[in-house]
Amino acid sequence: MTATADRPRATGTPPTAPPSGRAPSDTTGKTDRQVRRIAFSQKLSRWDVKYSPYLYISPFFILFAIVGLFPLLYTAWVSVHEWNLIGGQGDFVGADNFAFVLQQEQFWIALRNTFSIFLISSVPQVATALLIAAVLDRNLRGKTFWRMGVLLPYIVAPVAVALIFSNMFGDQYGLINNLLGNIGIDPIGWHSDVFASHIAIATMVNFRWTGYTALILLAAMQAIPRDYYEASMIDGAGIVRQFFSITIPQLRPTLIFVIVTSTIGGLQIFDEPRLYDSAGQGGASGQWMTITIYLYNLGWGQLNFGRAAAVAWLLFIIIVLVGLLNLAITRRIASGDNPQKVLNRAARRAARTRRDQEVDA
Amino acid sequence: MSAPVLPPVAVVEADAPHGSSPAERAAARRPKRRRRLQNGQRPGFLAYGFLTAVILGSVFPLYWSFLIGSGDASTITRQDIVWWPGGNFIDNAAAVLTDGSVNFWRAIGNSIIVSTVVAAAVVLFSTLAGFAFAKLRFRGRNGLLIFVIATMAVPTQLGVVPLFIAMSQLQLAGTLSAVILPAVVSAFGVFWMTQYLSQALPYELIEAARVDGASMIRTFWSIALPAARPAAAMLALFVFIATWTNFFWPFIVLDRQDPTLPVALSLLQSNYFVDYSVVMAGVLLSTIPLLILFAVAGRQLVSGIMQGAVKG
Secondary structure (H helix, E strand, C coil), X not given: CCCCCCCCCCCCCCCCCCCCCCXXXXXXXXXXXXXXXXXXXXXXXXXXXXXXXXXXXHHHHHHHHHHHHHHHHHHHHHHCEEEECCCEEEEECCCHHHHHHHHCHHHHHHHHHHHHHHHHHHHHHHHHHHHHHHHHCCCCCCHHHHHHXXXXXXXXXXXXXXXXXXXXXXXXXXXXXXHHHHCCCCCCCCCCCHHHHHHHHHHHHXXXXXXXXXXHHHHHHHCCCHHHHHHHHHCCCCHHXXXXXXXXXXXXXXXXXXXXXXXXXXXXXXXXXHCCCCCCCCCCCCCCCCHHHHHHHHHHHCCEHHHHHHHXXXXXXXXXXXXXXXXXXXXXXHCCCCCHHHHHHHHHHHHHHHHHCCCCC | CCCCCCCHHXXXXXXXXXXXXXXXXXXXXXXXXXXXXXXXXXXXXXXXXXXXXXXXXXXXXXXXXXXXXXXXXXXXXXXXXXXXXXXXXXXXXXXXXXXXXXXHHHHHHHHHHHXXXXXXXXXXXXXXXXXXXXXXXXXXXXXXXXXXXXXXCCCHHHHHHHHHHXXXXXXXXXXXXHHHHHHCCCHHHHHHHHHHHHHHCCHHHHHHHHHCCCCHHHHHHHHHHXXXXXXXXXXXXXXXXXXXXXXXXXXXXXXXXXXXXXXXXXXXXHHHCCCHHHHHHHHHHXXXXXXXXXXXXXXXXXXXXXXXXXXX
């Protein structure tokens, strides 16, 4: 829509436009017509200003409603019905699907595996990422090179990572067992033992995400005013004390953010365990079957959408709960060590710096 | 935040000098080095050694896949570890590409189409919405923006069951549209562009355009979009990679005959689990395009994450 003053009729008038009264234009005076025309184009321009913003944000909201919000809510509807892939919606069955799922041993095995893999991957990942970020925060030569090198695994698809690592963690001929054999350790049953398989899958997750997390933490580290370190140095704090008393507390919002996002992603893990062996069922006795694999098997293996939706809804609730729990724990840990003394002294010097860097993680 | 192509002076994002003043003075007294260290302590061999180990860890799995992928079926069953690539990579890659049951060529085409379309659509919609949120005044703006940010924490992947039902109803199951449509929504993208435009686009420019008689959409097209270009390029990069590597939803909704690359890889594994050299050749084939992208735009990727990128 252009708001030029000539021939407003020719430019697409919005459907809500009132008749612009140009029909009897031959009989009306010339001046009158021009006044009308300007008035009309101004009106157009006002609508443009008023409604354009809504028009511009509408694609996101409309699409999110269709492919994001609606499916998630509709999952609850599907989960209380008999529903299969071929027949579609069946009878209302109330909480039967949930009851069935909760009585299955497989569901609890899947829950255990998911949490086990999540913990084995995220705790070391955040710790390692902190360490890498702390080293990258030093005054290195070739900053960009190191940062890029750390980030490289992020571009490898989880599926590809899973194939590479499941080969390296092969039970018989795998590289890892081969190397272990060379130093006299018996081969480990990476594909048969529950805990060993979790370690292998957690390794894949960490391979891909540690560098990424490190860079996020590094960005947050660089926003910490250097005066804090200076002040603590004068107070006689060593590098380790600085790390735990200044760096960690200052990184709190970022740490919370990283942990919450890795929870949301980590509890839905599918790609790596699915491709950890060629069958894709999460092991002969479900050693590494995760909740999402279980969901997939119910929905697209047994063609029972009602039950699959019940699992999805349960997982949704679990993710929300764990997210809240995370928030509480992270708050406590990160604020455990009180940097008040340092901050007060540094604050006076760094007041201006800190105003300038209201970082929103 | 600065444009991806930076003058060498401005490459450092936010490295304020660490140095304590006594150390600085000492450094000034010493003869001038080739490069002055702002830091009191120069990072020692320990730091470089540690980072070297980390990078070797990043690269090694890819090298290993090349080792296996250039060998033959017997490579992995040998008791001694092979450290040098064999000469069969081309043969294995050919085996992957000509395999009748996996349709690898088709998968490459599909992945390119899906990733490109999704990246372009996300950038367009996110920039539009970001422009509105950052620079235009309208009722409910803050509330809606908070809503957008809140949706970033919603695990929308868990809506797969109804989403699949809906796609089947719409006769879209098995088509690329079914993969593209859900991916076009990116709360992160909207948030990212809002952040960027709110500080990269001066109000004066917009007002000037309005005074010149430009309509809103013209203002967006001629003023906001060019200003958003650096952030849009980064966003496109992230979305492209995320879409290229995405597996769960395409695996559910696509036919086995018409896959994207990750889906094709999973099929490859179930077909060739005896001959890992072919599988690994496939892994490499599907990763090479992203490796090239990384070589070209890795720097932008790094600074994008450093500017507050989000997982997922």
